Amino acid sequence: MELIVGGGIVGLSVAWRLSRAGRAVTVVDPAPASGASHAAAGMLAPVSEVSYTEEPLLRLGVASLRRWPSFAAELAADAGLPPGVLAPSPGSSGAPSYGVDFRADGTLDVAFGADDLAALDELAAFMGKLGLPVERLTGRECRRLEPMLAPSVRGGLLAPGDAWVDPRRVTSALLAALERRGVPVVRARVSRLLRASEGPGDGAVVGVELAAAAGGGAVPAEIQADGVVLAAGVWSAELAGVPVRPVKGQIMRLRSAEPLLSRCVRGVVHGAPVYLVPRGDGELVVGATQEELGFDTRVTAGGLYELLRDARELVPGVTELEVAEVVAGLRPGTPDNLPLIGPSGTPGLTLATGHHRGGVLLAPLTAALLQGEEPELAALCSPARHHPVPGPQGFGGLPYDKTSGSEEMG
Numbered sequence: 123m124e125l126i127v128g129g130g131i132v133g134l135s136v137a138w139r140l141s142r143a144g145r146a147v148t149v150v151d152p153a154p155a156s157g158a159s160h161a162a163a164g165m166l167a168p169v170s171e172v173s174y175t176e177e178p179l180l181r182l183g184v185a186s187l188r189r190w191p192s193f194a195a196e197l198a199a200d201a202g203l204p205p206g207v208l209a210p211s212p213g214s215s216g217a218p219s220y221g222v223d224f225r226a227d228g229t230l231d232v233a234f235g236a237d238d239l240a241a242l243d244e245l246a247a248f249m250g251k252l253g254l255p256v257e258r259l260t261g262r263e264c265r266r267l268e269p270m271l272a273p274s275v276r277g278g279l280l281a282p283g284d285a286w287v288d289p290r291r292v293t294s295a296l297l298a299a300l301e302r303r304g305v306p307v308v309r310a311r312v313s314r315l316l317r318a319s320e321g322p323g324d325g326a327v328v329g330v331e332l333a334a335a336a337g338g339g340a341v342p343a344e345i346q347a348d349g350v351v352l353a354a355g356v357w358s359a360e361l362a363g364v365p366v367r368p369v370k371g372q373i374m375r376l377r378s379a380e381p382l383l384s385r386c387v388r389g390v391v392h393g394a395p396v397y398l399v400p401r402g403d404g405e406l407v408v409g410a411t412q413e414e415l416g417f418d419t420r421v422t423a424g425g426l427y428e429l430l431r432d433a434r435e436l437v438p439g440v441t442e443l444e445v446a447e448v449v450a451g452l453r454p455g456t457p458d459n460l461p462l463i464g465p466s467g468t469p470g471l472t473l474a475t476g477h478h479r480g481g482v483l484l485a486p487l488t489a490a491l492l493q494g495e496e497p498e499l500a501a502l503c504s505p506a507r508h509h510p511v512p513g514p515q516g517f518g519g520l521p522y523d524k525t526s527g528s529e530e531m532g
């Protein structure tokens with residue numbers, strides 16, 4: 123049995139895809155779907171979210187976005203959700219919407235000043251060189267697409283292939299799909315990884331030890347496994363010394379009877395990126411701060427002020443909307459902003475963490491890489507880049523697919 127530590131969107135996706143592939147899996151998490159995935163806006167925007175200094179991340183994002191439509195449709199079916207339960211958003215191209223609110227209406231990046239426009243032009247040229255379809259729009263063309271945009275918007279870049287999804291619907295669909303497949307989800311906190319203490323597998327990870335339940339409920343003392351996949355986001359650092367750090371994001375959910383926007387709108391205001399993601403049900407998600415404050419998940423007046431101030435510059439009408447929710451989450455950031463996916467260097471332990479700003483976007487690709495698909499992209503995510511390269515037998519991890527080439531990646 124393979125044990126997935128972490129029940130966020132990445133861990134649940136890995137568990138679901140492995141189970142579909144016929145593997146015996148178990149998930150362990152004290153509160154599945156409650157961490158960064160719960161806070162996330164769900165932008166699937168590799169083109170507009172990534173700067174031209176991050177081409178490897180862009181490649182990963184584009185590859186994962188390509189997987190999202192079938193991932194969403196299969197997930198909706200496996201979870202027992204009727205596909206297309208939500209109508210396309212008003213004014214949208216009528217792009218498909220599945221039971222997890224997947225929408226592919228594009229992202230509009232907008233610019234105010236001459237400097238912003240120059241940066242957009244540079245980005246458009248870079249995207250063009252990579253063969254990514256983007257359209258450079260005038261301010262008037264931007265407002266024709268999104269009439270609620272501020273009159274001061276001078277131009278924009280439309281990435282028509284970008285999409286978004288409701289991460290809360292996705293994680294609840296993943297939990298439903300796992301339940302329908304009979305995959306156990308153990309609600310408990312992992313206190314440490316269990317290691318073999320003697321014999322040829324000395325030091326190998328062979329399971330996890332669990333902390334006693336806070337409310338005194340029954341929790342096994344440990345779970346033994348053939349392999350462990352660590353998908354615990356920022357908590358991966360304390361469990362296995364993985365180089366991830368918390369990057370706090372505060373985010374607001376606003377609500378209106380009539381949707382203010384029909385597609386995702388982004389911009390850089392006062393030097394900070396801000397985005398507005400419309401949902402099919404009239405919700406507008408405004409995010410997100412980026413703060414390096416350790417494990418601090420307080421929602422602060424200053425954080426909310428900045429979000430609203432910047433969002434109002436893009437779309438003045440946001441101040442009329444009702445505040446439905448404010449929340450903070452911790453992104454697992456890595457030193458190079460690329461995720462850590464693959465054999466950890468310790469036998470029996472595989473990593474699926476460090477997704478930073480892209481956990482929702484990269485979940486389908488992560489599950490595929492762990493099953494040996496797309497070895498070139500897997501090489502970009504190899505945890506071996508952060509530790510000395512052992513010999514050919516040095517990498518452990520799960521024998522997902524002997525053809526994956528992951529042993530050579532270091």
Ligand code: GLY
Pocket residue numbers: 163165171371409410453478479480
């Ligand atoms: N991907 C958006 C964020 O991390 O805020």
